[in-house]
Amino acid sequence: MRKLLLPFCFLILIFIVSCNPKEQNQTNKIDTENPDKKDFIIAVEVDSAQIPKSIVYNGNFKKAVQWKDEVGENLVILSESGYHRNEKFKHEFDDSADFELFAYHFCLDKNNLQIWKMYDFVADCPVDIEAEFYPQFPIITDLDKNGIAEVWIMYKVGCHGDVSPVNLKLILYEGNKKYAMRGENKIQFGANEYIGGEYKLDKAFDSAPSVFKDYAIQLWKENVYKN
Known part of the structure; x- marks a missing residue:
């Protein structure tokens, strides 16, 4: 009887470990074995049902991540309106549409205090x-190793009737301090012809740790061709 119970218990243990949602959803882990890699804080992706009922956000839920740092337990939510017609905008065309993007940062340990809101x-x-958030974002880091997470969000917004670049934006927050990198995505025409891809860093990067600027440029290069 004991011989039968041992394999059965082992199977139950494997099932419990494999069904642990935190282990499956962990992203952006700190790599302590390879100091040459960027320092990523452990961030867990959560679904809309896990967001506290007292937290209010606009638009339709797109993605959310949660992590803990020196500030406390944090939550960032990305949402979007989808194609619609918002009467707060002036409309020149009868058949035109609007699209809105939202991002929010809440501190759950401080009575769900809203740290910042981003809107475009x-x-x-x-x-x-x-108009869309790039799916691998938000990325959560602690590049300056001060115990306070940096939140990176990248998205594009544009209106056009041809194959041409649209506005591409990389936004960084550390606490409520905002840094922005703005430009266009890069489009290829033919074998060796390109258009777009330029960017400009805002002045906030001038006084930021150099690692912020370096990583921003790296992220831009990795994503500028994604259309």
Whole structure:
């Protein structure tokens, strides 16, 4: 009887470990074995059902991540309106559409205090709207190793009726301090012809740790071709 119980118990243990949602959803782990890699804080992706009911956000839920740092337990939510017509915008065209993007940072240990809100949009677009968060974001880091996480968000917004670049933006927050990198995505025409890809760092990067700027440029290069 004991011989039968041992394999059965072992199977139960494997099942419990494999069904642990935190282990499956952990992303952006700190790599302590390889100091040459970027320092990533452990961030767990959560679904909309796990967000406290008292937290209010606009738009339709897109993605959320949660992590803990020196500030406390943190939550970032990305959401979007989808194609719609918002009457707060002026509309020149009868058949035009609007699209809005939202991002929020809450500190759960401080009664769900909102640390910052990010908002962008495309308004009154009569042709094709390109507006979306890049799916691998938000990325959570602690590059300056001060115990306070940096939140990286990248997205594109544009309205056009042809194959051309649209606005590409990389936003960084550390606490409520905002840094922005703005430009266009890069489009290839033919074998060796390109358009777009330029960027500009805002002045906040001038006084930031150099590692912020270095990582921003790295992220831009890795994602500028994604259309």
